[in-house]
Amino acid sequence: MRSLLSNARPVGAALAVAGLTIASLTAAEPAAAEQYNLSTWLEPNHIITRKAHVEWAEAVKQASGGAIDFQVFVGGALIPAKSTMQGTADGIAQVGFHTATYTPSDLPVSNALADMGFKTPDAFVMAFAYSDFMMHEAAGYQDWRKNGVIFGGGYSTPIYYFLCRGENRTLADFKGKRVRMPGGGWARFGQHIGVVGVNVPSSEIYTAFERGSVDCTASDPTHLTSGATLMEVVDSVTLLKMSPFYAGVTWAYNVPFWQGLTDAQRRLLFDESAKAMVRMEVEYDKNVEAALAAARQKGVKLIEPDATLQQSYDQWVADGIGGVAEIAKEKHGIQDPAALFASFEPYMTKWVGLMKGVDRHDEAALTKLVKAEIYDTLDVSKYGME
Known part of the structure; x- marks a missing residue:
């Protein structure tokens, strides 16, 4: 490590969480079991x-x-x-x-x-x-x-893909689509390709698909078979590799x-x-x-992004990940x-x-x-x- 400055905040300030206080739960010295x-x-x-x-x-x-x-x-x-x-x-x-x-x-x-x-x-x-x-x-x-x-x-986490109703392969396919984005760079990339961002908690993505209020979600593929089990409500996975x-x-x-x-x-x-x-x-x-194997077996299509979508992503990254330096x-x-x-x-x-x-x-x-x-x-x- 290059250098470690001693600017740590003092430990032990009173804090009540879930009915517990420092008086009842102290940082003990681990001398004994x-x-x-x-x-x-x-x-x-x-x-x-x-x-x-x-x-x-x-x-x-x-x-x-x-x-x-x-x-x-x-x-x-x-x-x-x-x-x-x-x-x-x-x-x-x-x-x-x-x-x-x-x-x-x-x-x-x-x-x-x-x-x-x-x-x-x-x-x-x-x-x-x-x-x-x-x-x-x-x-x-x-x-x-x-x-x-x-x-x-x-x-x-695993990398994020687009899990969608319908099939979306090209940049044009995504324009105007209602997409649940998890915020941060994913949201900025969504704006870059012209999707309509939808703010939906992860616990409510399944219901949003059922109601037709979203067309896609940017999520890791484990959500297909666990948690929200989105395999039941999506038709395809666009395999555009986005950040984990x-x-x-x-x-x-x-x-x-x-x-x-x-x-x-x-x-x-x-x-x-x-x-x-x-x-x-x-x-x-x-x-x-x-999850991807199970989705494929159930008929969910795994779609490789075409050149227009991939190039749009690559250019967005090369141009600064949607202004990440300015945000920093x-x-x-x-x-x-x-x-x-x-x-x-x-x-x-x-x-x-x-x-x-x-x-x-x-x-x-x-x-x-x-x-x-x-x-x-x-x-x-x-x-x-x-």
Whole structure:
């Protein structure tokens, strides 16, 4: 890491969440075996919850001989989604799952980098490159540390496609279509190609299709067979590769908890996080393959974008991803967006190269790569200890 400035916010400010206070849930020193809290707002059956939280917590407990035992709170039961980072900093949880876009003013770097996946629409690359950057570059590390938490690893959803009623292959096909966009770069790209953006929560996409109020949604393909099970209401998937979502942290550590661990325990957490990150991305990828196969079997058409649509996307990316630099400066307060993007792009390039020729379902090979390139390069006696 290039430099780590000591500008962390004091930990321990009073915060009442879900009827709990710091007085009843303190950040304990892990000298003896006891149970700690991990908070996520995701559902219990979500891939991230299962692979990166529940299975991770079980593996940590076993590897530590029971010394580090996490109770996993799901669905925002312990801390609401938007408050997870603050609640973790204040010790309500010792580990928290937080989405950076929920607190844009607190995490300007993470939010400024949230659309870089449009340049490299690859879930594995973005999960690993983003984690690598946040843990090795001072700008990324301090984005979280100044909020009183320590970044312990990231994630990425699958890339987004257009799931549609009817068949849409060309740029002309999409003009005027009512499309549910998840915001950010996806919404700006929708404006670029002339769709009519529709604001629909993910939980209501199925109903919107049934009522005819949307023609398409920009979503990852796992939504075809899980969650909203959109395979029942769409006719086609336009396989235009758009950015995945990755702007968040899978394991944000409470500072007193992290600093109270031994070096061996911190290394153990890193080792299990490398395994869990890989498990999560492999499971996502397998689910995408299965969802597309099931959709094809049911008669949903998988459509490759024609040249007009693909070229429009490529040109939009080349022209600045819909003004992403201006947004970084004006909305997120990044004084030199070009320098920030220039510091992040080598991580994307690095991981594109590292992933070439690697079996994306070989968990052992991928874990070895993630450990070697991200976690093993960090000194656990110093990382997060300032």
